[in-house]
Amino acid sequence: MKRSLKATVGLVGAASLILLAGCTTDPSVEAPQETGETADAEWFDQELYDKQDQERGIEPEGPADQPYLQAIEPVMADTSEYQVDGAQKLCFANASISNPWRQTGWITMNEQLKALQDSGVISEMETRDAQDNDDTQIADIDYFIAEGNCDGFIISPNSTAAMTPAVERACETGKPVIVFDRGVQTDCAVTFIHPIGGFAWGIDTAEFLIDNLEEGDKVVALRILPGVDVLEQRWAAAEKLFDEAGIEAVDYFTEGDPAEIKKVISDELATGDVQGVWMDAGDGAVAAIEAFEEAGADYPVMTGEDELSFLRKWEDTGMTALAPVYSNFQWRTPLLAAEKIFAGEEVPEEWVLPQSPITEDERADFLERNDGMPDGHYAKFGGEDLPGYPQIWQDRQIP
Incomplete structure (x- = not known):
């Protein structure tokens, strides 16, 4: 059956809204390790989880176009x-x-x-x-x-x-x-x-996968790095919801290296079906999808990120997906x-x-807005009214 399921900077909870989305990819990364652990109390903060869950549904104050x-x-x-x-x-x-x-x-x-x-x-x-x-x-x-x-x-x-x-x-x-x-x-x-935070990311992504999977389905979670609080919070929230929904979830650290991501997916597909892929950052999302293609397996339900490489691959494949955002x-x-x-x-x-994540209904609009931008560009960059648009971003001119 399908299921739907204010703190200050000085507080440890709020201070742990740290971001490392799209973390550094190290091509020398060793073979990934499956963690095999449940959500750790060191990273799961119920008060902060509840705060960010609530903030997902609050209309922000300020200009709609800014x-x-x-x-x-x-x-x-x-x-x-x-x-x-x-x-x-x-x-x-x-x-x-x-x-x-x-x-x-x-x-x-x-x-x-x-x-x-x-x-x-x-x-x-x-x-x-x-x-x-x-x-x-x-x-x-x-x-x-x-x-x-x-x-x-x-x-x-x-x-x-x-x-x-x-x-x-x-x-x-x-x-x-x-x-x-x-x-x-x-x-x-x-x-x-800062944007809302890691728990919000984890809730958005896990709820999407749960809504589109069946109890007992398997999800492979591709994680960038251990010990980075916002990433750990993303996984802690997702793991909590997967456990409650009866989704089998296994997680691996890959540092976003495409070769290692392909190896993880290939090894998992060799042992049985994988119905879902969850990522704590979008690096390597395309490699994960390609691993399914190379294995001749059905596309998974997947969450990636608003990097254009993922949005474009999502559109090309027609797979069921969501692009979470760390604005x-x-x-x-x-x-x-x-x-x-x-x-x-x-x-x-x-x-x-x-x-706010990019949904299937919004994907085409964001791809059109970012037409001509390189794959490493992020759809919700918010700079359309700035000097140099679009050339500076298209040329990827790093100051």
Whole structure:
């Protein structure tokens, strides 16, 4: 039978909304390991699960055509102490641009920067890239502090606990600090910007698979990395719902490597039918589908991501699928938040952006909107009104 089935940055729950969607693919990855474990209490947080589940159904406040300015149930922060005149210098400590999701966002962020430079809000944004290394990012933040030339800080943390003291040091300068996409365990930042979170992703995807499968069907879960909280939360939510629905789910870590993904799927198909594929990030989604084709097996019910390679393969095959989203347009929001802060306007203390999957009914529209974009581009990048559109994204010009 088929079945349907406010916390602050300083709280561990909210701080664990960390993002590593489209994680770095390492071609030297060892053979994947099936975890064979149930949802771990270290990662499953019932309060945060319930919060994100509820937020999925809340209509965000803000302009309908500007999702990067929308917010879910915002609690506003007074920023009048930061009001200044003239163009201001921002300092951006970025975790990395090591995967297609982050590269797409970085392109969009730089185009938003050009617009704010043209309007006289920002003079420049000095950026340091930590290349996925905690020690490097700590040194980057401390460099900015010692330099003393930052009118405001934007920080996309590489990890949660390790970055917390450095973020606090930036706050101690008295300049506004904006944290986005991954959290830290302090509430000293003026605003923390992020989509709803990992549990919401897990609920969206698991419910879709459950609705389209039968009790007793088998799902192979392809996971990128262990120990990354938002990814662990995606799986913890999905595993909980699969267990409750009587779906047999086995999970493997693959680091998104296409060869390893194909091996996992091929090995599973050799032992029996696989009715569903669940992914905690879209890297390698096409490889998973190709493994079914090469085995001559029926296409599975599948969840991938809003990367265009998956959307295009989904359209070509006609398979039953869903594209969950960890809203890439969030890369615009920190700069727009800085504009508001420098003007002394209120911003949400925790800026929760909408996070809505792309359904079959919406797929054609998003493919049409992104016609001509490369496969590594993300459909919900939200930069259509920015300078350089569409050429900069089509050419994949990484600043």
